[in-house]
Amino acid sequence: xxxxxxxxxxxxxxxxxxxxxxxxxxxxxxxxxxxxxxxxxxxxxxxxxxxxxxxxxxxxxxxxxxxxxxxxxxxxxxxxxxxxxxxxxxxxxxxxxxxxxxxxxxxxxxxxxxxxxxxxxxxxxxxxxxxxxxxxxxxxxxxxxxxxxxxxxxxxxxxxxxxxxxxxxxxxxxxxxxxxxxxxxxxxxxxxxxxxxxxxxxxxxxxxxxxxxxxxxxxxxxxxxxxxxxxxxxxxxxxxxxxxxxxxxxxxxxxxxxxxxxxxxxxxxxxxxxxxxxxxxxxxxxxxxxxxxxxxxxxxxxxxxxxxxxxxxxxxxxxxxxxxxxxxxxxxxxxxxxxxxxxxxxxxxxxxxxxxxxxxxxxxxxxxxxxxxxxxxxxxxxxxxxxxxxxxxxxxx
Ligand SMILES: Cc1cc2nc3c(=O)[nH]c(=O)nc-3n(C[C@H](O)[C@H](O)[C@H](O)COP(=O)(O)OP(=O)(O)OC[C@H]3O[C@@H](n4cnc5c(N)ncnc54)[C@H](O)[C@@H]3O)c2cc1C
Numbered sequence: 349x350x351x352x353x354x355x356x357x358x359x360x361x362x363x364x365x366x367x368x369x370x371x372x373x374x375x376x377x378x379x380x381x382x383x384x385x386x387x388x389x390x391x392x393x394x395x396x397x398x399x400x401x402x403x404x405x406x407x408x409x410x411x412x413x414x415x416x417x418x419x420x421x422x423x424x425x426x427x428x429x430x431x432x433x434x435x436x437x438x439x440x441x442x443x444x445x446x447x448x449x450x451x452x453x454x455x456x457x458x459x460x461x462x463x464x465x466x467x468x469x470x471x472x473x474x475x476x477x478x479x480x481x482x483x484x485x486x487x488x489x490x491x492x493x494x495x496x497x498x499x500x501x502x503x504x505x506x507x508x509x510x511x512x513x514x515x516x517x518x519x520x521x522x523x524x525x526x527x528x529x530x531x532x533x534x535x536x537x538x539x540x541x542x543x544x545x546x547x548x549x550x551x552x553x554x555x556x557x558x559x560x561x562x563x564x565x566x567x568x569x570x571x572x573x574x575x576x577x578x579x580x581x582x583x584x585x586x587x588x589x590x591x592x593x594x595x596x597x598x599x600x601x602x603x604x605x606x607x608x609x610x611x612x613x614x615x616x617x618x619x620x621x622x623x624x625x626x627x628x629x630x631x632x633x634x635x636x637x638x639x640x641x642x643x644x645x646x647x648x649x650x651x652x653x654x655x656x657x658x659x660x661x662x663x664x665x666x667x668x669x670x671x672x673x674x675x676x677x678x679x680x681x682x683x684x685x686x687x688x689x690x691x692x693x694x695x696x697x698x699x700x701x702x703x704x705x706x707x708x709x710x711x712x713x714x715x716x717x718x719x720x721x722x723x724x725x726x727x728x729x730x731x732x733x734x735x736x737x738x739x740x741x742x743x744x745x
Contacts, residue, residue: 353380353659356437356450358427358593360386360411361394362641362715363625363648364456366729369722370649371454372418374656382419383448385439386411387426392479394458395641395712398507398677400482401583402514403490414719423448427457430597432618452620452655455594455607456648459626459639461507462587468564469502473584476507485583492580493519500569500579502561503586504528509544510677511583516551517679525554525577527561527569535674536686540698547678588639590627602629611666613651622651632669634691634737642731643669645715649729670734675708683708690737 353375357368368384375382391409400406411422425441430453437453439446460477463469474485489499499522501512512526526532526548532555533544548555559571568578590605600608600617607623608616609630615621623629624647626639637643646669654664670690677683683704687695699707721727 351379353378353451354449355380355382355452355454355655356448357382357384357454357456358437359456359458359625359627360384360391360422361456361458361625363458363644364454365391365411365414365648365719366645366715366722367454367456367624367648367652368420369415369418369719370652370726371655372415372420373723374652374726375659376419378656378659380659381421383421383423384411384415385423385425385427385437385448387424389422389424390479393712393716394476395715397476397479397482398511398514400479401476401486401489401511402518402680403486404518406479409716414716418723427593430593430599430621432597432599432621435620450620452622454651454655455599455615455621455623455627456625457591457593457627459588459590461585462589463584464589465587466561466564469584472564472566473502473582475584476511485581488581489515489519489522493521496521496523497580498523498525498578500577500582501526502564502569502582502584504530504532504557505586506533506674506676508583508585509533511585512553513547513551513678513682514680515583516553517681520552523554524552525556525579527556527559527571527577529558529560531557533676533684533686535688535692535694536684537694537696537698540684540686540694540700543684543698543700544676544678547682547684551679588626594623594627604629612654612664613647613667622655624648624651630667630669632690632734632738634670634734637669638692641715642671642673645718645729649726653726668733668738669730670732670737672731673711675704675711677705677708681705690732690734 425439429438437448461475516524533541563570595601606629625644630637671688671692674686685699685704687697
């Protein structure tokens with residue numbers, strides 16, 4: 349009798365969950381066993397972490413419920429080492445260490461905000477790296493709001509913008525400063541950016557643009573020119589890091605630790621390993637894909653389909669992806685959706701106001717809908733394959 353093909357998926361975030369659920373259905377006739385590993389028994393909706401900071405309770409999603417009926421086996425634990433020779437993963441589980449053997453491995457352990465690049469950030473700033481961290485920060489903000497306190501949000505990327513506007517809207521008693529080296533919303537067109545700046549004004553957010561942060565102190569941040577921006581609390585949203593798990597295992601990674609992949613998202617050094625989401629260094633003809641859910645979900649769906657096809661001895665076409673939009677919430681009552689070219693540069697069109705709020709909510713809720721649907725049918729996870737910007741290449745096996 350033909351033995352089962354063992355597929356271990358590391359990480360049950362946005363991409364790992366989709367890949368495991370879709371794979372279990374796509375490959376059910378080829379005899380696969382899919383095991384999904386995650387430290388928490390709950391799925392974290394990272395797209396909504398700033399809502400926690402604004403004082404909202406998020407829905408509780410148990411991974412066991414999300415995979416119910418798929419046949420995927422869930423192992424609660426943290427992968428601590430990968431042995432590429434014996435094809436095993438060491439897992440630190442609550443009831444002791446475990447070892448999982450794989451024929452194929454899907455690496456989907458995501459990324460987190462990097463607090464190691466600026467002195468003091470680790471000790472003196474909070475992050476949105478986990479629901480616990482976001483909840484602790486939310487509690488601190490609620491106390492400060494009563495006393496009319498001050499908050500620095502460091503980083504003018506989309507996470508910083510979403511957090512600053514959410515905090516300012518939900519705590520009008522707080523004075524919020526958004527500190528950014530570059531202009532917030534750099535990849536928006538002038539009109540969309542004007543809408544963003546009008547929202548900062550309306551919500552009373554002070555902008556400090558153009559200075560790098562050199563130090564985070566317990567009572568504020570110091571800028572490169574020596575200026576102190578005092579605050580009672582600090583949220584760090586800038587910079588991304590990935591765990592060293594892949595690099596430590598001798599898997600080829602780029603300078604940031606992301607797994608280098610071929611055109612079909614397999615590790616360039618270990619083809620039994622597939623990398624998806626924020627942990628993969630995915631290149632397209634137009635350039636490097638940056639970590640977003642928008643790009644991550646297509647890598648997950650693609651990898652599930654590619655693995656299922658290979659198990660049936662079929663050929664696989666290269667992965668193709670192009671960006672479609674940049675959805676940014678500005679509190680609960682406003683948002684900007686910048687429509688983009690494949691390389692994430694802005695088009696002329698954007699949405700704002702109520703229509704954008706509805707659009708953004710639809711996008712944020714879509715992964716959970718996708719998981720439910722993927723148990724029965726193959727849903728498209730891509731809004732765009734990039735058109736001419738991702739020219740098709742040769743089919744590879
Ligand atoms: C506040 C915020 C707002 C965002 N907004 C947007 C947005 O509007 N649009 C957008 O496209 N993107 C957005 N992003 C980015 C998006 O959340 C990420 O790109 C996405 O989560 C990547 O999915 P992933 O599966 O690679 O990683 P994750 O969703 O982070 O999942 C990784 C999983 O792996 C687990 N894990 C980690 N280490 C191990 C280990 N050693 N062993 C086993 N499991 C492990 C983690 O616990 C986690 O469950 C936002 C991010 C943040 C923080």
